[in-house]
Amino acid sequence: MSRPAASDADYLQKLQDYYARNQVLPSYAAIGRLIGLKSTSSVSAFLSRLKAAGYIETTARRLRPSARFFERPLMQSKVSAGLPSRADDGPSEGLAIDARLIRNPSRTFLLTVKGDSMMDAGLMPGDTVVVERADHAAHGDIVVALVDDAYTIKRLLREQRRYVLKPENKAYPVLRPESIEIAGVVVGSFRSYR
Numbered sequence: 001m002s003r004p005a006a007s008d009a010d011y012l013q014k015l016q017d018y019y020a021r022n023q024v025l026p027s028y029a030a031i032g033r034l035i036g037l038k039s040t041s042s043v044s045a046f047l048s049r050l051k052a053a054g055y056i057e058t059t060a061r062r063l064r065p066s067a068r069f070f071e072r073p074l075m076q077s078k079v080s081a082g083l084p085s086r087a088d089d090g091p092s093e094g095l096a097i098d099a100r101l102i103r104n105p106s107r108t109f110l111l112t113v114k115g116d117s118m119m120d121a122g123l124m125p126g127d128t129v130v131v132e133r134a135d136h137a138a139h140g141d142i143v144v145a146l147v148d149d150a151y152t153i154k155r156l157l158r159e160q161r162r163y164v165l166k167p168e169n170k171a172y173p174v175l176r177p178e179s180i181e182i183a184g185v186v187v188g189s190f191r192s193y194r
Contacts, residue, residue, distance in 0.1 A: 055069045072097065117172045118153055123142075129189045130187050131185065131186055145181060156182070
């Protein structure tokens, strides 16, 4: 699918910002006021282009954002986290965060990380982890587990003939409970810097 034309891209950004604030798409008249189009036919033509590009859908005469509506630009250049390097700006492509992190929406939930026992795995206090419900996990998975009536996030490891829960911070001991109940497997994480 092609990206919208330059002015359509600006209009789409305004529509996305509106949706983020209100969790609903505005009426045709409100869209016209929002993006600065005076005629209903201009708004209708703009929305037709968005629909053709896969950004919105219409159901029962209502507008609804499609999955592509939530894509964010993924720039082609990579940014160095080591020594500074030149970033080559090329055309960006869209990336829908949900599509990247959530494979099974009905089995996915979010949790906020508390504590620093997983910081060496990149999970810091206040981060949000994306967890897929599961009652089993593989060796090496980061899991949400129930131990002694409390939930914890740790790495599941096989040690001799049993599973243990290993923190990713040397200040904490490996947990070797008699039984481990897996609630889910961590499939991603994110954080806000605000």
